[in-house]
Amino acid sequence: MWINMGPQHPMTHGLWNLRVRIEGEIIEEVDPEMGYLHRGIEKISEDRHYNEVITLMDRTCYVAGMSWEHLYIIAAEQALHLEPPERAQFIRTLADELQRIASHLMWYAAFVQDLGLMTPFLYGMRDRDLILDLFQSFTGARMTYEYNRAGGVRNDLPNGFTDRARKVMDWLDARFVEYDQLCLDSDIFHRRCDGLGVLSARDCIDWGVTGPMLRSAGIKRDLRKDRPYAAYDRVEFDVAVADGADVTARYLVRMEEMRQAVRIVRQTLDWLDKHPGPVLAERLPRWLGAPYAPVGREGYLLKRNYPTGRGFSSVEEPHGEAQAYVVNTGGEHPYRVKFRSPVFVNIAAAQKYLPGYRVADIPPIMGSVDVCVGEVDR
Amino acid sequence: MSGATLYSVSAALSALLLGAVASILPAPVNAWLTSPDVVTGLAVLIFSAILLAASMINTIMLIWFERKMLGRFMDRRGAMHVGYAGLLQNFADGLKLFRKNTFRPREADSLGFYAGPTAYMVTSMILFGVLPISTGWSSGALPLSLLLALAIFSFAPLFIFVSAWSSNNKYSLIGGMRSAAQMIAYEVPILLAVVAVVIVAGSFDLNVIVNEQQNYWFWAPLIVALIVFVAGMLAEMERIPFDLPEAEAELVEGWNTEYGGMLFAFFMLADYVRALIGSILVVLLFLGGWTMPSWVPSVATSFPLAGIFWFMIKTYLVFGLFIWIRASLPRVRTDQLLRVGWNRMIPLALLSIVLAAVVVTVRCLPLVGCVPPLGG
Amino acid sequence: MRPELLRERLGPLLGPRLLAVEPFDGTAGRVRFAREGALDLFRAVRDDLGYRHLAMVGAVDWVDHREVFYVAWSDQERDYVFLSTDLPANDAHVESATPVWPAANWHEREAFEMVDVRFDHHPDLRHLLTPEEYAFHPLLRSFKLHEPEELEVKTRNV
Numbered sequence: 004m005w006i007n008m009g010p011q012h013p014m015t016h017g018l019w020n021l022r023v024r025i026e027g028e029i030i031e032e033v034d035p036e037m038g039y040l041h042r043g044i045e046k047i048s049e050d051r052h053y054n055e056v057i058t059l060m061d062r063t064c065y066v067a068g069m070s071w072e073h074l075y076i077i078a079a080e081q082a083l084h085l086e087p088p089e090r091a092q093f094i095r096t097l098a099d100e101l102q103r104i105a106s107h108l109m110w111y112a113a114f115v116q117d118l119g120l121m122t123p124f125l126y127g128m129r130d131r132d133l134i135l136d137l138f139q140s141f142t143g144a145r146m147t148y149e150y151n152r153a154g155g156v157r158n159d160l161p162n163g164f165t166d167r168a169r170k171v172m173d174w175l176d177a178r179f180v181e182y183d184q185l186c187l188d189s190d191i192f193h194r195r196c197d198g199l200g201v202l203s204a205r206d207c208i209d210w211g212v213t214g215p216m217l218r219s220a221g222i223k224r225d226l227r228k229d230r231p232y233a234a235y236d237r238v239e240f241d242v243a244v245a246d247g248a249d250v251t252a253r254y255l256v257r258m259e260e261m262r263q264a265v266r267i268v269r270q271t272l273d274w275l276d277k278h279p280g281p282v283l284a285e286r287l288p289r290w291l292g293a294p295y296a297p298v299g300r301e302g303y304l305l306k307r308n309y310p311t312g313r314g315f316s317s318v319e320e321p322h323g324e325a326q327a328y329v330v331n332t333g334g335e336h337p338y339r340v341k342f343r344s345p346v347f348v349n350i351a352a353a354q355k356y357l358p359g360y361r362v363a364d365i366p367p368i369m370g371s372v373d374v375c376v377g378e379v380d381r
Numbered sequence: 382m383s384g385a386t387l388y389s390v391s392a393a394l395s396a397l398l399l400g401a402v403a404s405i406l407p408a409p410v411n412a413w414l415t416s417p418d419v420v421t422g423l424a425v426l427i428f429s430a431i432l433l434a435a436s437m438i439n440t441i442m443l444i445w446f447e448r449k450m451l452g453r454f455m456d457r458r459g460a461m462h463v464g465y466a467g468l469l470q471n472f473a474d475g476l477k478l479f480r481k482n483t484f485r486p487r488e489a490d491s492l493g494f495y496a497g498p499t500a501y502m503v504t505s506m507i508l509f510g511v512l513p514i515s516t517g518w519s520s521g522a523l524p525l526s527l528l529l530a531l532a533i534f535s536f537a538p539l540f541i542f543v544s545a546w547s548s549n550n551k552y553s554l555i556g557g558m559r560s561a562a563q564m565i566a567y568e569v570p571i572l573l574a575v576v577a578v579v580i581v582a583g584s585f586d587l588n589v590i591v592n593e594q595q596n597y598w599f600w601a602p603l604i605v606a607l608i609v610f611v612a613g614m615l616a617e618m619e620r621i622p623f624d625l626p627e628a629e630a631e632l633v634e635g636w637n638t639e640y641g642g643m644l645f646a647f648f649m650l651a652d653y654v655r656a657l658i659g660s661i662l663v664v665l666l667f668l669g670g671w672t673m674p675s676w677v678p679s680v681a682t683s684f685p686l687a688g689i690f691w692f693m694i695k696t697y698l699v700f701g702l703f704i705w706i707r708a709s710l711p712r713v714r715t716d717q718l719l720r721v722g723w724n725r726m727i728p729l730a731l732l733s734i735v736l737a738a739v740v741v742t743v744r745c746l747p748l749v750g751c752v753p754p755l756g757g
Numbered sequence: 758m759r760p761e762l763l764r765e766r767l768g769p770l771l772g773p774r775l776l777a778v779e780p781f782d783g784t785a786g787r788v789r790f791a792r793e794g795a796l797d798l799f800r801a802v803r804d805d806l807g808y809r810h811l812a813m814v815g816a817v818d819w820v821d822h823r824e825v826f827y828v829a830w831s832d833q834e835r836d837y838v839f840l841s842t843d844l845p846a847n848d849a850h851v852e853s854a855t856p857v858w859p860a861a862n863w864h865e866r867e868a869f870e871m872v873d874v875r876f877d878h879h880p881d882l883r884h885l886l887t888p889e890e891y892a893f894h895p896l897l898r899s900f901k902l903h904e905p906e907e908l909e910v911k912t913r914n915v
Contacts, residue, residue, distance in 0.1 A: 006551055012633060028715065038886035045871075046895050050902055081782055119621050119712025125455040191622055191711050211811050211860025222832075229835045315783040315828070317812070317837065326813050326828060339896075343813035343828075343864075351863040362555070363625070363714045380886055 006362070010039045014366045016113050017376025021353070021365070028361045033353050040380040048340040053079050053153050056340065061147035063342065064378035066109045069102035069138075070320040071378065072151040074327045075340070077232060079153050081314030082331035085287070089234075090280040091155035096234040097271040098138075098150065099318070100264040101168075104175065105134040106321035107261045110373045111182060114254070117366035118195055123185045130178055133171045140164060155283035165272045172265045179262060186254065196250040200368035202356040203248055210352035213345050214323025215260065216372065219245045219252035226319040238270045253371040309333040322346045322373050344378040386516075388428055395424035429510065436509040439693075440653045441471045446697060447704050454708035475650075481642035489639065490547035497544025498640065498647040504536040505654040512661055513587050515671040515688035525585045527666075531572065534617065534658065538564040545636035556635030559625050559715055563616055566722035571613035573730030577606040577737035578666045591670030598669040602740045606733035607667045609726055611702075614659040616722065619652065620703055622710040623718055660699040668695050760786035763806075763838065770801045784828070784837040792842045792851045799827070799840075799857040807831045808838050814854065814864035816872035818897045823849045825874055829858070844874065853879040871896040 009020035018039035024032040044063055048056045060075045061068035073095050080087065087095075112127030135145040141160050142148040150157050186192045202212060204220040217224060225242040227235040243259030245252035314329040323345025332338040349372050357368060399420055403411035413419065445460065445468060452459025460467025485494050511523070511530045523529060538561040545557020578599055582590040593599075600607045616623040625635075632638070637648045664670060671688035673681070682691070713721075763786045764778040774794030781787035790798050802808045808829035817824040826841040844851060853876035854861035865876040866885040873894040876882060884891060893900055 004551070038884075038888075041886040043895055046900070046902065115711070119624065120710070121451070121621070122455050122708045125457060129456060185709070186711075189709075189711060191713055194717055195711060195714060208810050209859050211858070213810075224832060229832075313781065315781065315837070315839065317783070324812065324830075328813075328815060328826070328828075330817060339817045341813070341815040341817075343815075347863060348860060351860070361714065361716070 008365065009036070014117065014369060015376070016370075016374050017379075019350075019374075019376050019379070021369070023357075023362070023365070025362055028363065030358050030360055030362065030365070033357045035350050035353050037347075037350070037376075037379055040376045042381065044381045045340050045342065048337055050336060052335050053083065053337060056337065057149050057151055058147070061149060062377065063381055064320070064322070064344075064346075064375045065146060066375055067102050067106045067321045067378075068146060068148055069098045069150065070106075070318060071325065071342075072148065073099055073233070074316055074318045074320065074325050074342075075329070076151040076153060077316035077318065078314035078327040078329040078340075079331075079337070081316065082310075082312045082329040082337070083153055083314075084310050084312060085154040085284055087155040087284055088281050090159075090275070090278060091282045091284075092234045093271050093274050093278075094156050094160065094282060095151065096238065097168075097268055097275065098142075098148075098156075099233070100267045100271070101134050101137060103264045103321045104261050104268075105131050105138075106373075107257050107264075108134070110257060110321075110370075114367070114370035114373075115186065117370040118192065120185065120192075123182060126178070126181065126185075130175060133174065137164075137168055137171060140167070152283060154287050155281070157283070159282050160275065165276050168268065168272055172268055175261070175265055179258060183258065193251065196254065196367055196371075198247075199250045199360060199364050200356045200371060201248050202352065206352070206355050207248075210355060211348045212323070212352050213348065214320070215243075215253050215256040216323065216349055218243060219256045220248035221246045226317055226324055230317065232316070232318060234271065234274075235267075237274075238267045240264075240267050250367050250371040257373075309335075320345060322375060322378070323349060325378075342378075342381060344381065346373070346375050347379045350374065350379060387431065388424065391427040391431060392420070392424040394427055396420050399423060432509055433506065436506070436654070436657070437650075440650060440657055441475070443653050443657050443697075443700060444471045446700065447707075450701060450704045451708055454705070475646060478646035479643055483642040483644055486549060486639050488549045490549065493543045493547025494639075495644070497540050497547060498637075498644045498651070501537060501540040501544070502647040502651045502654075504533055504540065505651040505658070508533055508654075508658045512658065512665065513591070513670070514661075515686075515692055516588075523586065526587045527575065527579070527585045527590065530587070530658075530662070531575065534655070535564070535568050537617075537655065541636050544640075548636070548639040550639050552632045552634075552638045553636050556632045556638070559632075560619065560636055562715070563619070563623065563625065563718060563722070566719050567613040567616035567726065570609050570722065570726035570730040571617065573727065574606040574609040574613065574733055575666065577603050577730075577733040580734065580737040581740055587665050587670075591665055591672060594669040595672050596675075598667065598674070600667040603667065603733060603737060605729055605736055607663075609730045609733060610666065611663060612726060614663065615703065615706065616718070618656045618659050618703070620656065621707040622713050624712060625715050625718060656700060656703065657696070660696045660703070663699045664692060664695040668699070763788060766806060767798065767801055770805070771798055774798070781839050784839040785834065787839045787841060790840065790842050792844060795842065795852040795854070796857065799854050802829060802838060802840065803857055806838070807833045811854065811858035811860040811864075812837060814861050814868055816868040816874045816896075818846075818872050819843075820846070820898050822846055823872060823874055825851055825868065827854060827861075849873060850875040850877055852877050853882075855880055870894065873897060 004025055006023045006025060007020055008023055009015045010018050015021065020036040020039070022034040022036055023030055042062070044059045048059060051059070056075060056079070057072050060071040063071045108127045108131040112124045112131070115123040115127070138148060139145050141158070141164055142150040202216065202220065204217075204222050206212075207217045207220050207222065213224075221244060223242050223244050226232070227240070228242055240263040243256045243263060245255040245259075310331065311333040312331050314331070315326070317324060317326045325345055326343040328339075328341040329337050330339040353369075357365065360368065399414050403414040406414065448470070449459040449467070460470035463470040463473045485491065508530055511526050511533065513526070541560045542557045545553040545560070548554075578590065579585060581599060581603065582593040584590060584593075637645060640648060671692040673691055681687070760778045760780045764775070767775050767778070767788065771790065771794045774791045774797070776789040776791060779787045779789070788798070808831040810830040810832070812828040812830050814825070814827050817826070823844045823846055824841055825844060826839060828837050828839055830837050842851060851874065853865055855865070856878070862879075862881065863885060865879055866882060868874050869876060869879075869882055870884040870887050870891070871894060883889060887895070
């Protein structure tokens with residue numbers, strides 16, 4: 004029997020359709036059907052200024068907008084031959100890690116909800132709100148920040164931000180213990196999650212699976228360590244790894260990542276306190292600096308001295324490794340923008356890790372994948 | 382049985398009403414109206430209406446209680462705006478559901494689709510007539526009221542399955558089948574646990590069972606039976622951690638996926654009615670019903686309606702336990718649930734019967750005291 | 758890994774099918790190859806050079822030709838390699854990378870529907886993000902935004 008789990012289904016956390024062929028309660032075959040949220044972001048980007056694409060990046064993954072902005076902006080800066088100032092790099096690192104915590108808290112809330120746990124769902128959302136408050140205080144927005152700019156970030160942190168952020172980090176540190184108590188101390192949690200959705204290290208690599216799913220299989224790979232970008236080579240942290248490659252292992256990896264993210268945030272806050280400076284590169288081209296400046300006639304624009312180039316970037320997004328490829332053929336708009344979403348690949352591998360389990364196991368397994376449909380469909 | 386009972390009140394009311402109506406009517410009709418049969422008939426109707434109203438209000442307050450208490454567990458406030466502290470929120474929600482259009486999927490079977498929720502609701506409500514709430518506050522002393530109550534209680538899977546099947550939806554069907562399997566699996570340990578109570582009390586009459594607990598409540602000697610009974614009741618009520626039939630994450634809403642408006646309200650209400658009944662049964666069988674231990678000062682037990690007062694307090698505390706469980710446990714999987722039901726619960730229930738037999742034979746237990754002779 | 762090393766290692770394996778190796782910041786290099794050598798190159802890159810992890814496959818429409826690119830990651834080298842091949846626009850097809858990297862499956866489906874590049878011997882070359890009946894290829898330069906299009910989508914009964 005084929006079951007359509009989606010596009011309107013509580014398990015999907017978004018808008019997609021997991022078609023499942025079941026025999027009794029056992030899953031025989033899966034066929035994920037994507038595209039319900041396809042907005043053509045890659046196409047729209049071709050008609051936009053470099054800085055205007057950032058707006059789309061916030062909407063690509065609506066729970067990890069900052070990471071996607073960062074991903075795009077690295078590639079765009081490479082394509083435009085721009086270099087952001089040091090302080091902007093640290094602010095980006097800080098924003099990335101705050102976003103990682105917020106995204107993982109969102110994942111935690113949704114994941115425990117899939118297991119039927121109501122209480123931690125609200126705890127997760129409550130604490131995520133604190134991070135969003137921080138975001139609001141320095142970007143002005145809670146979800147769609149539009150904070151990064153080609154050549155730096157839009158504005159500096161407000162006064163007193165670092166102290167407030169430290170308080171939130173202290174609060175979070177105490178809450179992580181509570182989260183673990185609610186889940187790991189529960190026998191039912193282990194009965195539901197242990198040995199579920201196993202995707203071996205070899206399969207992970209063959210299918211291109213990255214992020215917490217890969218690290219839960221025991222592979223110590225984190226782009227922040229292996230291929231540092233922004234200021235990640237100047238902060239100390241450990242890569243979260245777990246064994247087992249199952250749902251519990253992914254839970255452990257994400258929890259540890261949140262703890263490490265708190266650690267990184269503290270270090271960046273200390274650095275930012277000591278090193279004031281510009282956050283946006285000087286001497287930005289004028290056509291780049293004003294994102295909503297009127298566009299002149301094409302003939303006029305062609306006289307300008309536009310740089311050309313290609314940009315490739317890869318960041319460790321909360322869901323996994325995301326890549327961006329920006330082709331700049333000279334002009335105010337990118338010629339082609341291509342994004343690789345980690346969730347896209349992680350869902351593509353569903354045919355490896357879902358069959359053989361029960362229908363009732365689908366929500367925890369897909370929950371542990373941390374699906375964000377916005378970045379799958381783009 | 383002392384003072385005014387609910388039935389004597391409604392009988393007096395019935396006689397008064399019929400007398401007043403008969404006084405203005407001509408001869409043959411007024412004689413018939415005041416005949417004992419008619420008076421009794423109306424008295425039963427009034428009695429049922431009062432009971433229905435009281436139980437409905439209680440059920441809705443139970444929902445309020447759950448919302449507020451879940452809110453506290455989750456670090457929020459629950460309903461706050463309609464009425465004082467959101468007391469009237471559920472009435473507003475009920476009204477909203479009542480005003481909604483009742484619709485049926487085209488391919489659904491009409492008879493089963495409408496009859497299922499109605500019968501589920503009705504059979505759940507009937508139980509209030511069977512269970513004694515306090516001395517004199519029941520419809521009568523049925524010698525087998527416990528058996529009758531459990532028999533009516535176990536109708537539910539049939540109606541759930543009928544409505545799930547006639548919904549013509551795969552999720553409904555899976556939910557309905559899970560529900561039937563789960564309820565039937567947990568019916569057995571519940572009945573076996575009840576047997577333990579019956580052995581100690583020596584009767585199937587709930588009034589007798591409660592009166593037997595005047596000296597000591599049954600939970601202490603029958604702790605194993607209590608655990609089995611509470612776990613089984615959680616499964617029967619389909620509450621977390623045993624709410625698989627409507628497991629939201631995988632089955633959308635389980636067997637009531639296709640229902641909306643008033644029919645959905647029937648399901649929701651009946652679920653809470655069953656939760657209330659389950660809590661009442663726990664109180665009646667294990668926590669002494671409306672009786673209080675002798676060390677409680679008589680001031681606390683002798684005011685009017687003290688029995689009902691303490692009974693409701695106990696019932697809500699038991700339900701509070703269910704809410705607590707709901708707030709802190711994840712959902713188990715069907716096969717795990719059934720395995721626990723058949724492999725753990727039934728042996729435990731059998732053990733509780735043995736323990737009950739020991740209690741009855743030994744009579745006296747440390748800490749608990751002495752059991753009165755059988756049939757007392 | 759450096760571009761010169763890439764050329765040194767891949768050159769003998771591919772011969773004339775290896776067109777050029779250019780430096781490309783952020784990756785080990787941009788390897789341009791002729792499409793006839795696709796599978797050999799993929800195998801060499803995966804097995805000999807150790808780039809076991811396919812990160813992405815995409816396509817760019819250059820109007821007169823289409824470029825298909827592959828990005829792969831190596832855990833040993835800790836960097837990416839960027840492979841690209843040019844296909845004529847009127848006959849855009851290349852061997853599928855799925856036998857070498859199963860991960861290519863969905864990426865190639867996306868490139869197929871978006872840029873109209875066919876991948877030979879792909880196990881399941883259906884549309885991924887757009888409906889099956891969708892007759893357009895949105896990421897072609899000829900596909901203009903802001904122009905209405907008509908589309909009838911059939912719902913499937915399962």
